[in-house]
Amino acid sequence: MNKLNEEEIKNKMLNFYFKFDSIKFNKCLEPSMTCKNTAIKAHSVQNSKILENLIDNGHVCTFTHKLIQNSFPKIEFGLLGRNEATTFTGLCSTHDNELFSTIDKDRIDLKNNEHLFLLAYRTIYKGLYATMDAAFKIQIAYLQKIDLGIDPGDKQTIACELATSRLMISHQTWLYKTQFDNILLNRYYDLICHDTFIINLKEPTIAVSSLFTIDKFLVDNYILRIVLNVLPVSKTKTYIIFSYLKQHATAAQAVLDKILNSTDSYQLYEISRLILNHCENFVLSPTYVKSWSSSKKDTITKFFKDTIFEGNYDFHSPELYLF
Numbered sequence: 001m002n003k004l005n006e007e008e009i010k011n012k013m014l015n016f017y018f019k020f021d022s023i024k025f026n027k028c029l030e031p032s033m034t035c036k037n038t039a040i041k042a043h044s045v046q047n048s049k050i051l052e053n054l055i056d057n058g059h060v061c062t063f064t065h066k067l068i069q070n071s072f073p074k075i076e077f078g079l080l081g082r083n084e085a086t087t088f089t090g091l092c093s094t095h096d097n098e099l100f101s102t103i104d105k106d107r108i109d110l111k112n113n114e115h116l117f118l119l120a121y122r123t124i125y126k127g128l129y130a131t132m133d134a135a136f137k138i139q140i141a142y143l144q145k146i147d148l149g150i151d152p153g154d155k156q157t158i159a160c161e162l163a164t165s166r167l168m169i170s171h172q173t174w175l176y177k178t179q180f181d182n183i184l185l186n187r188y189y190d191l192i193c194h195d196t197f198i199i200n201l202k203e204p205t206i207a208v209s210s211l212f213t214i215d216k217f218l219v220d221n222y223i224l225r226i227v228l229n230v231l232p233v234s235k236t237k238t239y240i241i242f243s244y245l246k247q248h249a250t251a252a253q254a255v256l257d258k259i260l261n262s263t264d265s266y267q268l269y270e271i272s273r274l275i276l277n278h279c280e281n282f283v284l285s286p287t288y289v290k291s292w293s294s295s296k297k298d299t300i301t302k303f304f305k306d307t308i309f310e311g312n313y314d315f316h317s318p319e320l321y322l323f
């Protein structure tokens with residue numbers, strides 16, 4: 001076999017990265033993990049009742065990334081069609097319907113523990129899917145490097161460590177989800193705690209469905225995980241719901257202290273910082289984003305980009321406000 005020169009390898013890798021960015025992991029992640037059906041594009045934020053309140057001309061606004069040769073991907077605001085927004089291919093249509101029809105059909109009731117559980121549970125599916133998709137892509141990239149002779153494949157290299165660490169994160173997230181699977185099977189919904197807020201706005205601005213971790217914050221030797229849902233349930237009303245395992249309540253409430261013990265616009269400011277620091281799966285109203293100054297847009301984009309790998313708890317600016 002002819003040995004590829006460096007330029008050919010680089011081009012091949014680059015083409016490959018572009019190609020595999022559009023390859024999506026596809027598996028129904030229902031509790032038994034045995035379902036063989038093809039996963040559909042399931043919405044992590046309900047489309048017809050929640051996203052509906054943010055839509056402008058069929059679109060929402062979100063961060064998009066463009067791959068740039070030999071450089072960090074460019075992150076900027078862009079429009080996304082409502083049928084793509086917040087979707088993931090981690091459930092087949094039968095299981096999506098079987099598990100979540102209650103919250104898809106009924107009006108969400110913040111006093112109903114089953115509703116609150118199901119909202120958090122769906123977010124965990126999306127979170128687990130995201131870790132599996134990332135592990136899957138990095139694994140393919142690693143195998144491609146071995147094929148091209150860039151990585152030896154039998155020694156500890158950075159690419160090998162990266163691939164292994166993504167698998168570990170995915171495995172830990174799956175273990176976390178199995179606790180929720182058990183709660184669902186036994187209907188022990190009170191093993192999950194929720195902090196809920198109803199806010200009244202002139203116009204809805206944002207929807208979030210995110211399973212997030214706090215850097216280096218461990219409980220029971222595992223990274224602390226918290227679910228955040230921000231749901232514009234009408235043109236004037238938005239629900240904000242934090243959910244976590246009861247056994248993690250002390251740690252979660254310590255992390256959320258500033259939010260839980262504040263009110264009004266300061267509380268919403270701290271929630272905004274948390275979203276930009278820790279969450280990826282959120283969409284904004286295009287009308288709202290259009291009303292921002294270019295300085296606000298730049299501040300938010302920079303803060304989001306700078307905190308992709310590690311949170312920034314020191315930076316403050318009123319421009320980070322998202323409500």
Ligand SMILES: [Zn+2]
Binds near residue numbers: 028029035093095
């Ligand atoms: Zn299924």
